[in-house]
Amino acid sequence: MVESTGALSVGEVAKRSGVAVSTLHFYETKGLISSWRNQGNQRRYDRKVLRRIAVIRIAQSAGIPLNEIKSHLDTLPNTPISVKEWRELSSEWHAILTERIEALITLRDRMEGCIGCGCLSLTDCPLRNPDDVLAKDGAGPHLLSSEQK
Known part of the structure; x- marks a missing residue:
């Protein structure tokens, strides 16, 4: 993916979403969020990932298992929720x-x-x-x- 204006680093996403960098990496390995690498091989996220992370955190706090969260999120288009x-x-x-x-x-x-x-x-x-x-x-x-x- 080409670096887009307003792309966020993993640190910025962690700070703005309130989750640890390791959690973001975990979410990514589970297919809940996605990123791309810039020319310097640094992970970048689209801003819409912030809303997606908020939904994941709300669902987790309600006790919804990650596999159920993923199956529901997979039905949505790749746009902000x-x-x-x-x-x-x-x-x-x-x-x-x-x-x-x-x-x-x-x-x-x-x-x-x-x-x-x-x-x-x-x-x-x-x-x-x-x-x-x-x-x-x-x-x-x-x-x-x-x-x-």
């Missing part, structure tokens, strides 16, 4: 966050039965074995990770 595009992104993320909040509330409410012993090995554990569905498989630990249900 518009108000309309931000509304669409935030609406999609709102739904994701609402689902997570509801799952956490359910988990919190179900933990009351197990919090006393902490072992989660009750015969009828509402967290790991609702309605004792694993009884048909016999005694013992059938679930070893939280990803299995």
Whole structure:
């Protein structure tokens, strides 16, 4: 890419966005932002990267994983993020966050039965074995990770 007027150095982007240079490099390796090299082989960024970084930081602070952030940002054109595009992104993320909040509330409410012993090995554990569905498989630990249900 040809050096454009108003291109920012990595230090300038770090200062203006409030993120460390190493974070900018990390974002770049993950494909969240992009830069080019000038004739002196120095990294340069277009000014529109500042808004993109702001969106990334907001999404991260809300607990949205980087891969989800990237998949949403990849749908946008290579222009500064518009108000309309931000509304669409935030609406999609709102739904994701609402689902997570509801799952956490359910988990919190179900933990009351197990919090006393902490072992989660009750015969009828509402967290790991609702309605004792694993009884048909016999005694013992059938679930070893939280990803299995």
